[in-house]
Amino acid sequence: MTDHTIDFEVQAREGEARAGILTTRRGPIETPVFMPVGTAGTVKGIRFEELESPELDARIILGNTYHLWLRPGIEVIRACGGLHKFIGWERAMLTDSGGFQVWSLGALRKITEEGTEFRSHIDGASCFLSPEISIEIQATLGAEIAMAFDECAPGEATYEEARRSMELTLRWAKRSREAFERLQRYGTARGSERVREALSGSGLEVDPLATASGSVTTPAQVNNLRHRQALFGIVQGASHLDLRRESLERTVEIGFAGYAIGGLSVGEEKPVMLEVIEEIAPRMPPDNPRYLMGVGTPEDLIEAVARGIDMFDCVMPTRNGRNGQAFTSRGRLNIKNARYAEDQLPLDEECKCSVCRRHTRAFLRHLYQSGEMLASILLTHHNLAFFLDTMRRVRQAIRSGQFAKFRREYTEQLSSGLG
Ligand SMILES: [Zn+2]
Numbered sequence: 001m002t003d004h005t006i007d008f009e010v011q012a013r014e015g016e017a018r019a020g021i022l023t024t025r026r027g028p029i030e031t032p033v034f035m036p037v038g039t040a041g042t043v044k045g046i047r048f049e050e051l052e053s054p055e056l057d058a059r060i061i062l063g064n065t066y067h068l069w070l071r072p073g074i075e076v077i078r079a080c081g082g083l084h085k086f087i088g089w090e091r092a093m094l095t096d097s098g099g100f101q102v103w104s105l106g107a108l109r110k111i112t113e114e115g116t117e118f119r120s121h122i123d124g125a126s127c128f129l130s131p132e133i134s135i136e137i138q139a140t141l142g143a144e145i146a147m148a149f150d151e152c153a154p155g156e157a158t159y160e161e162a163r164r165s166m167e168l169t170l171r172w173a174k175r176s177r178e179a180f181e182r183l184q185r186y187g188t189a190r191g192s193e194r195v196r197e198a199l200s201g202s203g204l205e206v207d208p209l210a211t212a213s214g215s216v217t218t219p220a221q222v223n224n225l226r227h228r229q230a231l232f233g234i235v236q237g238a239s240h241l242d243l244r245r246e247s248l249e250r251t252v253e254i255g256f257a258g259y260a261i262g263g264l265s266v267g268e269e270k271p272v273m274l275e276v277i278e279e280i281a282p283r284m285p286p287d288n289p290r291y292l293m294g295v296g297t298p299e300d301l302i303e304a305v306a307r308g309i310d311m312f313d314c315v316m317p318t319r320n321g322r323n324g325q326a327f328t329s330r331g332r333l334n335i336k337n338a339r340y341a342e343d344q345l346p347l348d349e350e351c352k353c354s355v356c357r358r359h360t361r362a363f364l365r366h367l368y369q370s371g372e373m374l375a376s377i378l379l380t381h382h383n384l385a386f387f388l389d390t391m392r393r394v395r396q397a398i399r400s401g402q403f404a405k406f407r408r409e410y411t412e413q414l415s416s417g418l419g
Pocket residue numbers: 347348351352353354355356357382383385386
């Protein structure tokens with residue numbers, strides 16, 4: 001990458017663990033960082049003001065290309081001035097490529113060299129995503145960081161399956177990078193001719209602006225690319241370490257602003273996941289951010305940081321919160337459990353979040369049992385506060401040379417249980 005669309009500086013190290021600053025045009029992000037997931041343009045169950053508040057202080061959130069493309073559709077977001085304006089979030093964002101969501105549809109998809117055909121989970125309409133289409137959707141969404149379009153092999157994939165998938169991902173990574181460069185080069189040109197010219201080299205059979213419903217808009221509508229983005233590549237290879245190493249090497253050859261490990265936490269055993277991270281993260285380029293996609297619990301985050309990861313995202317704090325589960329410093333607490341019916345303690349005695357300062361387990365259980373929406377809201381708030389505070393403590397520990405001690409004490413406290 002020749003242009004500094006993002007800047008990344010590692011400022012402290014302890015073992016493989018790193019603490020640094022990732023700077024985007026929307027401000028600095030201290031790493032290691034946890035990114036709450038905003039699937040449909042909203043981090044479910046929490047207001048943006050609270051994400052921005054000093055208590056949570058989320059500096060970057062995720063948007064899901066697949067979901068936003070299907071609904072409300074890319075024309076709506078373009079007409080509303082891009083994703084940040086549409087949702088009212090001025091801090092940094094990262095968009096995934098849609099590859100993983102399509103993968104998770106399983107039997108509903110068909111993969112060809114060109115891209116992935118699948119049926120919309122909303123109305124069953126036939127849809128098609130390719131590297132070029134994904135990159136263009138992401139350019140219109142306008143997040144500071146976009147992801148290459150990849151294919152994910154299942155955790156238990158055989159060597160042959162994993163290789164085929166990895167090779168396809170590498171070809172798609174190259175196409176993603178090429179499409180990205182074309183669009184970014186012409187991004188500030190608002191005239192239709194230049195945009196059309198930018199798109200003409202993509203070799204696409206389908207119109208890159210084809211929508212999920214199958215209707216087509218004209219390329220002249222690509223008018224939302226006022227800012228350059230950074231593109232990250234994704235390392236695949238399932239649990240096969242030699243494939244993972246090869247995938248990393250060849251992804252780095254293509255050249256990206258950051259590198260992600262994809263295809264983990266998809267059904268493989270936890271030691272396998274940690275083994276892949278341990279093998280790959282320290283070999284990733286030292287000067288670029290390293291992003292572990294879709295992982296995990298707070299203890300997973302700490303173990304991955306110890307192996308050299310800088311960025312994380314996961315739906316667990318929000319999804320589990322909606323299902324009545326709280327993450328605490330002594331493990332997970334299921335608020336549905338009858339033992340909490342008269343419990344006067346907060347969710348986590350160690351937690352300083354506004355939910356723990358105000359409410360008891362007994363009240364939260366009552367809300368949950370009554371089907372009150374506030375139960376989901378409060379549990380989501382606590383879980384996000386807990387994840388973000390854990391990362392804050394991780395960063396402080398690395399910067400003060402206390403990370404090994406922090407990791408040991410965190411693990412000990414976690415295993416002591418809720419009592
Ligand atoms: Zn709390």
